[in-house]
Amino acid sequence: MMRLVICLLVLSSVVLGEKGDASVEVDDGIDEVEATVETVEDISYVTPTLPPGSSVHMAEHFDNLASFKKKWIKSEAKKEGIDEDIAKYDGLWEVEAAERDPLKGDLGLVLKSKAKHSAIAAKLDRPFVFGERPLVVQYEVLHQSGQECGGAYLKLLSVDKQSADLRQLHDKTPYTIMFGPDKCGNDYKLHFIFRHKNPLNGTVTEKHCKKPKERLDEPFTDKTPHLYTLILRPDNTFQIYLDHKVVNEGSLLEDFTPSVNPQAEIDDPADIKPTDWDEREKIPDADARKPDDWDEDAPQYIPDPSATKPTGWLDDEPPNIPDPTAEKPSDWDEEIDGEWEAPLVNNPACEEAPGCGEWKP
Template sequence: MKFSQALFCLVAAVPAAADVFIKEQFNDEAWKTRWTVPSSWKSKSELGEWKHTAGAYFADENDQGIQTSENHRFYGLSAKMDKPFVSGDKELVIQYSVRHEQKLDCGGAYIKLLPGGDAFDADKFGGDTPYAVMFGPDICGSANKRTHVILNYPAKNENLLINKEIPPEKDNLSHLYTLVIRPDNTFEVFVDNKSVRSGKLEDEFDFLEPKQIKDPDAKKPADWVDIKKIPDPEDKKPEGYDDIPKEIPDPEATKPEDWSDEDDGQWEPPMIDNPEYKGEWKPKMIDNPEYKGKWEHPMIDNPDYKYDPDMYKVCKDGCTHIGFELWQVTAGTMFDDILVTDSLEEAQKFGEETFFKKKDAEKASYDKFKEEEKKKEADEEPEIDLSDFDGMGDEF
């Protein structure tokens, strides 16, 4: 093999370097220059303030994130990525960490990947702003707890929800959420680097029309018998069955001594359940000899079905921004370590350097925080003055 050929093979074997479109760790005050709070989405009184903090418990007080700080508020925030992501031959990876320091009764904690380019208006960013991907936990009440995976599908001009919900983490520690959308039309969701859902886009989302449909020309035959059981024609109601009343006058009831037929009307004993009553007679059921089974509607190939190799192209025209657009009843959610890249390997490496590096120390800090809370609550309990009870025994 010639040297040039060997060099070409070596270069071809080296994977292309990962692109990072945004990496945000909020560890400097300049984060406010990179992120914009919308001024036209809601009134100032409706928008909650983002707090730059390490939180109530942490691995390192210098490792900060942003936190919702006011109850019953909307929260908006967006940032332009370092460069646009355009769906192509590489995967799309969105990753960030979430921590609920509060008991979250109702509130979103999802992130959005946004198109728009130079036309994107950060001041108006809000719930009606078009997005390419919405991903992350959303909790409201005991019934609505999910990790959103919603993908925009330009071919239908619809936002498609994942068909089977993914439960979110419920404790008060940080968790790392990762979404991967691959060029082979598959996806995968990780929580703390553990895969919690994966599959084909067409199987988990309603991108495509069904492959088969019920034959519109097929009708159930008029003589089709799908009644499995019928009354036994030879089973006859016993004689005298209808003569047994459901209720009878109470034989032990007696007319009150002060009852006046003239004033109170003719006295009648109260009615009670008849112990001889056998209930409504029904003939026993037998197998229907004419039963043909449940009629199954014949299926045919759907003429409207067409496979789309570009389902994964949620950023076909380019995604340029990332943002949060949330409502929270009880504030206290922390966000940190945001990454958008085209390499799961790069995202997992970043997760090891950030989330997993501080995971154990954060847990230790949390445990200490909870112990201090319990001690504080115990110290604040009012003492009962037993002297207030002196002499009370004389009154009883």
């Protein structure tokens, strides 16, 4: 069984999204409208609490600003290998209500900055060690201003000296699991990556989950909350849910690239192609002989002698006719472009007929 130790939780990008202002004016041409007003009872929001003795390693609702400031640490690191003026993790995080249809008292973590490196982290109540119990990671994401290019994924950090100081959290900080949505342009992803340590040589390799079969674009555009859930089970299987619907599942050992368990056999790297190797897979049969009754002058197909022309066939109507609505372009030069001819369109007279033009069986 694969044993992984996890100690920290990182929220690496948009949770609620960036704020933006929009102004829309609409004139529907209606002078008077009879309005009907319905009274909707307010929904009372209550901050969720854990029952006594809960085995949850972290539960965060962001409803307590004082607790948030004490628990969550913003990264002050710099990303390596890029220009100094854009290297710093200086994205602005706030705790506030959703812009659209908020419930009183229901707050969330909002990334306010656009096109900036952003990371924020908090420690789990205690490390998680894989054993006989499943790991469940679940959180809600709202792209309240849509999403152009960026991720809203979580990272569960590995127990490591580099992850001890969360203020120095950056993209190269060792993690054990990465999970969540990501989008850039028309490329939509739902990441599930884990880092696996080879028990023989100690090397650590990222294992990328197979792509989900479901469409994943709607959560990035509909500006409504969506619930993402990852379940890892002791039998080395996993399930990924989007809004309580399974969108991906499989084996931790077989459904990742590269595979955790290597192939039993591989191509011999020292093997070379023999000098007399023939690339042709098939050749003409040297023993084959032409049949005595073979007729080389006869066609492969002949008209069906039993076929008859369908009733209503329009022999004198061509299948296509010049477009009667087409006009010669004003800049058409017959000396250069030649004689102008209208483009052909389907003959409307043939739409109801079984066919047009010369009939052939």
